[in-house]
Amino acid sequence: MLTAVGVVLATLLTLGSLTGCVVNTESTVPPGDRVRAERVDAIAEQLPPAIAESGRLRVGSNVPYAPNEFKADDGAIVGFAVELVEAVGDVLGVDAVFEEADFDRIIPAVQAGTLDLGSSSFTDTLEREQSVDFVTYFSAGIQWAQRVGEPIDPNDACGLRVAVQTTTIEDIEEVPAKSRACIDAGRPPIDKVKYDSQDEAANALILGRVDALSADSPVTAYVIERSEGRLEPAGEVFDAAPYGFVVAKGAPLGPVVQQAVQHLIDTGLYARIVDRWGLDEGSITTSQINAATS
Incomplete structure (x- = not known):
């Protein structure tokens, strides 16, 4: 989730034609089985012994945040990033x-060793790199949405009500910075309206409770x-930054996961996963450890 302490959409979304609201439904999961990979011994043999032995x-x-992480109707956690991690597990033979978990508890759990990896649309930032490492797997920016025919300028939103998901970069940095600029210019601040899930934020926009929505670009694209046909982009994608899987600082697991992601990229399996979820625009060609620039 593009978050400076970062979270990207809610349980897969579709609109209820009678209510006008976003409804979670398994029907929005791409058809067919997930993309699978073969174990690569040269990479798998580098796994930390404890993980290798446990299998x-x-x-x-943290869910919901479709299309990256959310729950299907049967309660299973699914999504683009979920499928990618499962393919990484295939390569590693685990x-x-x-x-x-709550979003803000994932990094501490990785640091404490109760989790091996954090996968929740974390944006790789210089600040976070002080405490954990990131294995990059996608590039996402910020994208606003508006109701069709009701244009909003993200760079001129003073006095408007803007929906964000709590703890995302949009909540913590992006919208507050725009609001401060409004105040400094002697104009009314942006009324930031926080929601616990992205589907709630989308519903609020559809129902006219807010004027716009700000979220990570893949999330906004999925909502639209x-x-x-009720929502459309407001402005262009901006502030692109890498998503990364979180591993403990300096942990040997980081380079192993990076090699696994790069293997998926090099063999075309990554492209198949990205294409399956309709997220080609943010695909990468090289996975890195700690690629933040800000």
Whole structure:
């Protein structure tokens, strides 16, 4: 989730035609089985012994944040990043076991060793790199959404009500910075309206309770795609930054996961996963450890 302490959409979204609200439904999960990979011994043999012996990669994730992480109708955690981690597990010869957790508790759990990996649309930032390492796997920016025919300028939103998901970079940095600029210019601040999930934020916009929505670009694109023509982009994508899987600072697991992600990229399996979820625009060609520039 593009978050300076970062979170990106809610349980897959579609609009209820009778209520006009976003509804979670398994039907928005891409059809067919997930993309699978073969074990690569040269990479798997570098796994820390404790993980290799357990046969499990303990992964912390906060949902809902579709299309990256969310729950299907049967309660299983699914999504683009989930499928990518599962493919990483294939390469490493272990099962990725997802544990639902509050977003702000995932990094501390990785630091404490109760989780091996954090996968919750974390934005790789210089500030976070002081405490944990990131293995990059995607590039996301910030994208605003508006109701069709009701134009909003993200750079001139003083006095408007803007929905954000709590603890995202939009909540913590982006919208507050825009609001401060309004005040400094002698104009009314932005009324930031916080929601616990992205589907609630999307519903608020659709129902006219807010004027715009700000979220990570893949999340906003997913909301718009499933809005039955009621929502559209407001402005361009901006402030692109890498998403990264979180590992403990200096942990040997980091380079192993990076090699696994790069293997998926080099073999075309990464492209298949990205394409399956319709997120080609943010795909990368090189996975890095700690690629933040800000």
